[in-house]
Amino acid sequence: MTRYLSPTDAERPRVRPDSEVDLSVFDGQRERAGAIVARYPEPRSALLPLLHLVQYVEGHVSRAGVAFCADVLDITPAEVSAVATFYTMYKREPVGEHLVSVCTNTLCAALGGDDIYAAVRERLGGIGHEQTAGEPGTPGSLTIEHAECLAACDLAPVLTVNYEFFDRQTVDSALEIIGKLQAGEKPHPTRGAPLTDFRRIELLLAGFFDDPEVGGAAANAGPSADEATLAGARLAEERGWTAPPMPDGGPDRPTEAPDLPGGAS
Ligand code: FES
Known part of the structure; x- marks a missing residue:
């Protein structure tokens, strides 16, 4: 019986970004791209935020954007496209304001x-x-x-x-x-x-929370929960309700409940 094995990274054919793709639109983004890659132990783990950086620049994931990610991460354009076409947050056509x-x-x-x-x-x-x-x-x-x-x-x-x-x-x-x-x-x-x-939010999603382009961290703060969402947590707090223990003891859990907005805990 023939067995088909996945190629190792060393065996996988490397299809580099072709020379027809002009990456110059990303010339000003190399520093940001490097900062994204530096957050991760493996460069390829940086692909998701890097795709958001691409959308910040072009408003969608263009062919050049795919080639840019492949170039920065030393992976193939096909590997970038496989990810970019899987998630709905990555757009194939330019997005409006x-x-x-x-x-x-x-x-x-x-x-x-x-x-x-x-x-x-x-x-x-x-x-x-x-x-x-x-x-x-x-x-x-x-x-x-x-x-x-x-x-x-x-x-x-x-x-x-x-x-x-x-x-x-x-x-x-x-x-x-x-x-x-x-x-x-x-x-x-x-x-x-x-x-x-849309584009500034893409820069935020790329992880640049303090970037002057998005107005800094303070400009992007706001309440994330509504009273209706917190009502159950408040009721449980008032009545001393807690979740039942896991049958087998479960994984280690924090002994203190996290702080909730508005003073509930
Ligand atoms: S069904 Fe609309 S937010 Fe859940």
């Missing part, structure tokens, strides 16, 4: 998320998933997507703009947000930091 994600998963859909997504699409001329109204990157241009659960079901229906939350939305409130974004305004999210734009 803002990325609007409408949750259409079960709970949000049942509470109006589907209606919100349909209304937003209609307001933007009938564009569809991961399509953009306006010239990508120009002021007021918006890319929309329907998203899987955004982990805010207790505040459904929700949408995010550049991953900042707008909770308990209605069709009217969502369209008001869209109108303001198109007009160049930055409506304040229900939670989280003030809005900037």
